[in-house]
Amino acid sequence: MAKYKGINQLSGLDRVVVGLMVVVPTLLVVWLVWAPAIGSVLLSFTNWDGVGPISDAKFIGIQNYRDVVSIYPPFWPAVQHNLIWLAVMFLVATPFGMFLAVLLDRELRGTRVYQTAIYLPVVLSLALVGFIWQLIYSRDQGLINQVTGSTIDWYGDPRYNLWAALVASSWRHVGYVMLLYLAGLKGVDPSLREAAKVDGANERTTFFKVVFPVMAPINIIVLVITVIESLRAFDLAWVINKGRNGLELLGTLVTSNVVGEASRIGFGSAIATIMLVLSSFFVALYIRYIMREQQ
Amino acid sequence: MTATAHQANDAPRQVSTRNPVTARRTSSGRRSRRGRLAVQGFLALVAVLWIFPVGYAVLASFRDYSYTAQHGYLSFGGFTLQNYKDAWAQANFSQTMVNSAIVTIPAVALTLFLSCCVAFVVARFSFKFNLALLGLFTAANLLPPQALLIPVYRMFRSIEVPFWFSESGTLLNSYWGLIAVNVAFQTGFCAFVLSNYMKALPRELYESAVVDGAGVLRQFFQLTLPLCRPALAALATLEVTWIYNEFFWATVLLQSGDKYPVTSSLNNLRGEFFTDNNLVAAGSVVIALPTLIVFFVLQKQFVAGLTLGATKG
DSSP: OOOGGGGOOOOOOHHHHHHHHHHHHHHIIIIIIIIHHHHHHHHTHHHOOSSOOOOGOOOOOHHHHHHHHHEEEETHHHHHHHHHHHHHHHIIIIIHHHHHHHHHTTOOOOHHHHHHHHHHGGGHHHHHHHHHHHHHHOTOOHHHHHHHHHOOOOOTTTTTTTHHHHHHHHHHHHHHHHHHHHHHTSSHHHHHHHHHHTTTHHEEEEEEEIHHHHHHHHHHHHHHHHOOOHTTHHHHHHHHHHSTTTTTOOOHHHHHHHHHHSOHHHHHHHHHHHHHHHHHHHHHHHHHHHHHHOO | HHHHHHHHHHHHHHHHHOOOOOHHHHHHHHHHHHHHHHHHHHHHHHHHHHHHHHHHHHHHHHHOHHHHHHHHTTSSOOBOOOHHHHHHHTTHHHHHHHHHHHHHHHHHHHHHHHHHHHHHHHHOOTTTTTHEEEEEEHHHHSOOGGGGGGHHHHHHHHHHHHHOOOTTSSTOOHHHHHHHHHHHHHHHHHHHHHHHHHHOOHHHHHHHHHHTTOOHHHHIIIIIIHHHHHHHHHHHHHHHHHHOOHHHHHHHOOSSSSGGGGGGGGGGGSSSSSHHHHHHHHHHHHHHHHHHHHHHHHHHHHHHHHHHHHHHH
């Protein structure tokens, strides 16, 4: 490829155009994503109640964090629910989606039909998923209770509702992972498998020793998506019962602290910052990975 | 992948199972055939299980409430279209569908345009900040929205805009605020996908364009964008689905019910004390309809958009 001088050939007008092309989208993202992210962190160290002007806010150190972990009852349940959510997605839904992708990749008859059926939930919003499963979970009219005769309120009873939500959420997540993983499998060089086959490896060995390692890029993406989606698991809990009574999640706590009657800004920001810190670890992992790929 | 290899192996196997003389090969052939059948059976079962909740919702949406209340859902009969009529009125779909379009169409158009701009600069030039810029956008796409809620909410509430721009007088409770947030969040993913796509375009194209005296604008609009059409179609499909499905920002940033887009107006179908599930089912089907159309008609685009990002073009 010929050496191309790029920027050197830009005229004055071109420079302005290129500048605008970068600056406008960047300003938007900085304004609505990065500045708020920093804002959340800063506010979490203040006692701003959100009523008076922001100049009244005082720096109070880590008092909000101390309060969150010690005197705010829903906090630890929310952490626990988020962790359970992550664990179920990571240990059950994601591996199952991968497993389905491996089976579908064998291109048996009807593969396309199965594939289509399994990824159907992916086009539905998580909020809608909550409503669709209500038809199955509802106490008086739900399918489960109609069939089994039980009277459990699957969405209402704090002993069960987290698990009911997890089933609904997994239903969607499995299809998502299956789709991503299947695309990755299609990209694996067929000669690798052929070679493994010639060496006498069976399908399982081939997958774990040959295919899985070369799928490292997809594995990372699936891992990151699983974590990020679990932290974002807000919509479902919100449509079920606004994240109360057994369905507390970090995301719903932040939201109810802001839009509810009691607006406790500093306090809510502390929870938001905890969320940010948790997710930034995985975001960094992902960014570092794609940056290496780009170079 | 190994489709051809499979077929090559299958052909003799199928012959051998029919031929009792080659007994040794028959047994192994039968075993692998049984294995295949087991896999097929399993996949069919999973597929049915996965379709079931949607199918059940569709079925329930056509049934009369008093009939199912009396006979239970395992009965047969009581079919009606009334739920759709009621759901349409109760959830105010003729309004919320329009609201969804007001938010989704500009948001998708802006997202694609802005991400094309970023991707073009990143892919076409080799500035030092390119990589950092891409990181800035991609990471923004991954942060949990709830963690940014407080500053965005307060900021929108305090930004005053003229009344012709938003009836509420602030960015809160205005469509433009919601559109801006959606664009800011989605640009990262699209910019990332598009920059990979644009990097794959041959550089010689730009060279001859420059020789012909085409400025950056002409290169962008007449060379790069037309070549990116497949990627743009895939991303447009995906983004329409995602922004139409977006629930969180619409719920918290729009406060009057008459402004809610479809996805956030679902709650109108639930009564305070009593919920008619068949009505909920009908409403859910209506809400799912646009995305189901995407699913059935634009399936290829949707899948391409989703996997384009994951498999790096």
